[in-house]
Amino acid sequence: MRERLARLVLMRLAEPGDPVMGRLAASCGPEAAVEQIRRGALDPGFARWFGSVHRGGAAGSDDGAGERLARVLAAWTARLETADPAADLAEGERTGARLVVPGDAEWPTQLDDLGDVRPHALWLHGEADLRFACIRSVAVVGSRAATPYGAHVAAEFGAGLSERGHGVVSGGAYGVDGAAHRGALAGGAPTVAVLACGADVTYPSAHHDLFAAVRGQGVLVSECPMGVRPTRPRFLVRNRLIAALARGTVVVEAAVRSGALNTAGHAVALNRVLAAVPGPVTSDTSVGCHRLIRQGAAICVTTPAEMAELVGAIGSELAPEPRGPVLPRDRLDPETRRVLEAVPARAGAGPATIAVDAGVDLETVLSCLGGLAAAGYVERTSRGWRLRPERPPGG
Amino acid sequence: MRERLARLVLMRLAEPGDPVMGRLAASCGPEAAVEQIRRGALDPGFARWFGSVHRGGAAGSDDGAGERLARVLAAWTARLETADPAADLAEGERTGARLVVPGDAEWPTQLDDLGDVRPHALWLHGEADLRFACIRSVAVVGSRAATPYGAHVAAEFGAGLSERGHGVVSGGAYGVDGAAHRGALAGGAPTVAVLACGADVTYPSAHHDLFAAVRGQGVLVSECPMGVRPTRPRFLVRNRLIAALARGTVVVEAAVRSGALNTAGHAVALNRVLAAVPGPVTSDTSVGCHRLIRQGAAICVTTPAEMAELVGAIGSELAPEPRGPVLPRDRLDPETRRVLEAVPARAGAGPATIAVDAGVDLETVLSCLGGLAAAGYVERTSRGWRLRPERPPGG
Known part of the structure; x- marks a missing residue:
């Protein structure tokens, strides 16, 4: 939870796609990054990296990398007081949005x-x-x-x-x-x-x-x-x-x-x-x-x-077998796999039937079916859900 | 002249693009080809080539290459009496068309x-x-x-x-x-x-x-x-x-x-x-x-x-220098070269002026200018003909 809050702070401090903030968070983790910014003192190793990348700056400029990093830090610090991660979380909950961070199951x-x-x-x-x-x-x-x-x-x-x-x-x-x-x-x-x-x-x-x-x-x-x-x-x-x-x-x-x-x-x-x-x-x-x-x-x-x-x-890690579904069956989580096994091959079945067969609740079935459909395993027909016939992509 | 007449006969005997006739004419020349067809006896070397290409024919067929060549020859021979090259030439002259054969200056x-x-x-x-x-x-x-x-x-x-x-x-x-x-x-x-x-x-x-x-x-x-x-x-x-x-x-x-x-x-x-x-x-x-x-x-x-x-x-033999005209100056015929040298670089000149400068008659100038324009050497402007500025193709 503390990491999620720290990430919300980072989102407030830097513009999206800021590679300097991205590097800082990647090198020491989001919580330490926030801590360093709060203290006004960045890790010396990070400062050295920044110096090596930004050495010289504009040609002939006196503006050293250290000064430039200080200005970057000042810009982040100036936004510190606007960052209220708890309020952000509350606002997300109020509007119905959810926060997803690296490591979460839903993180792409x-x-x-x-x-x-x-x-x-x-x-x-x-x-x-x-x-x-x-x-x-x-x-x-x-x-x-x-x-x-x-x-x-x-x-x-x-x-x-x-x-x-x-x-x-x-x-x-x-x-x-x-x-x-x-x-x-x-x-x-x-x-x-x-x-x-x-x-x-x-x-x-x-x-x-x-x-x-x-x-x-x-x-x-x-x-x-x-x-x-x-x-x-x-x-x-x-x-x-x-x-x-x-x-x-x-x-x-x-x-x-x-x-x-x-x-x-x-x-x-x-x-x-x-x-x-x-x-x-x-x-x-x-x-x-x-x-x-x-x-x-x-x-x-x-x-x-x-x-x-x-x-x-394309031969990406997501498509080891381009003629079948793109996510291997054995990488599905156990609940999703149970739902998949309960889906009939030809005649379709309703989510309630599948829920009974799979031994999971209806809400889980619906959520799993959505994921399975997106991954190419199942499809919804007028007669309910069924396994998708294997066919070449685009066929 | 006899070769031109022979080519007119070949055009009457075979359909355009007949590769067998093309091979025969290429191997012994158009006149000999017509002579062999008239005699009803093709060169043994040609018959061997035909045999090597058409050996077997349709799979399992008894139809030997010799028989097939005999039928090709018969088809040509059957058209012999429709071939009247002198009449073709006369008809061309009457309608204003001209015959061009390989080796002619106008042959592409x-x-x-x-x-x-x-x-x-x-x-x-x-x-x-x-x-x-x-x-x-x-x-x-x-x-x-x-x-x-x-x-x-x-x-x-x-x-x-x-x-x-x-x-x-x-x-x-x-x-x-x-x-x-x-x-x-x-x-x-x-x-x-x-x-x-x-x-x-x-x-x-x-x-x-x-x-x-x-x-x-x-x-x-x-x-x-x-x-x-x-x-x-x-x-x-x-x-x-x-x-x-x-x-x-x-x-x-x-x-x-x-x-x-x-x-x-x-x-x-x-x-x-x-x-x-x-x-x-x-x-x-x-x-x-x-x-x-x-x-x-x-x-x-x-x-x-x-x-x-x-x-x-493209690097074809026609374009040794893609930034200039595609036909080298030294491959122009002497009359065309004289006309080209009489064309001014900037201000344009009329064909009559160019004719005087080049020392050739007006009709020749007009014909040469057309060719020179197509080859990219000269261009017609509102003020007359002038050298084309050198520039990259398509520029």
């Missing part, structure tokens, strides 16, 4: 690939289990100013990927993001909206109903403290989470200077699959997609099935 | 890459010099049933490539072909229409005015005898000439089963540059283009400048 371990810019913690709000939702997942991103073509394609990709059991990750914005989430909601798999503001802030406000639907069938994600408003830098920093959570990113529409290209860059840097959807060469909002394809940075995809095939085929 | 030597399926000769009809027109050239091909998007893009590519001094090669058909030719006519460089029928046949007949314009600013090309009607196989066989004449081929729109994909296949087989223009993923006529891009067979291009850069950059 692929975020560890972010190194020093890994978030300290995430606020989640919604029914879906974030880790399960992202095991098989694709980020669908693109222009806020999407054309009708882009919105149509985003919705098709959202729905098609969701129908194939892929979680759809996006940023909850206007245009491509919103269309992708809406398509995913129609498809049945959970959808994940990663916000650039507090998990309790509805931005854009016109997406009030969309966010409510995402909470119902997916999950809202934020690395910002509760109540924080979005700023331009926060949007850009947020994009790394979208790229890191998903196994692959597809850019649906992007003008030459689109934030979606920033997400695409993170996907490449993180060795995730990057794809782009072509469009009319006469359309400004497809110029970024075509450039990614021409550069060889992105693979050209034209259908959700092609995208599903791409993320299904 | 890149057709030699076709090996046994190289045409025996070409009927040309139009003002442009075929060899000059194709030195810097791009084939723009695509669906006959082009969408308005495809027709627009084809016209843009035709005009943009032509403005950059690239000859535009296509098939004279409805849809993408026609739009590409029309765009090229607006751009100023010669355009080349390769027909699947006789050079005197207007197919489709609605392209009467277009073909007349192509003859005025470019050239119609046919490997078929005069008067021959197009057939489906002739369209497919014709496609190899489009791919072989141009330095690169760009597919603008192509459904899954489009003839343009056949041309694309020839371009790949001939080691020519292959590119494709993306389009909406919702459009059936872009599916072939996207497939070529996804397979890695075609490079994704979105503008004429990108296509010009591609064909300018």
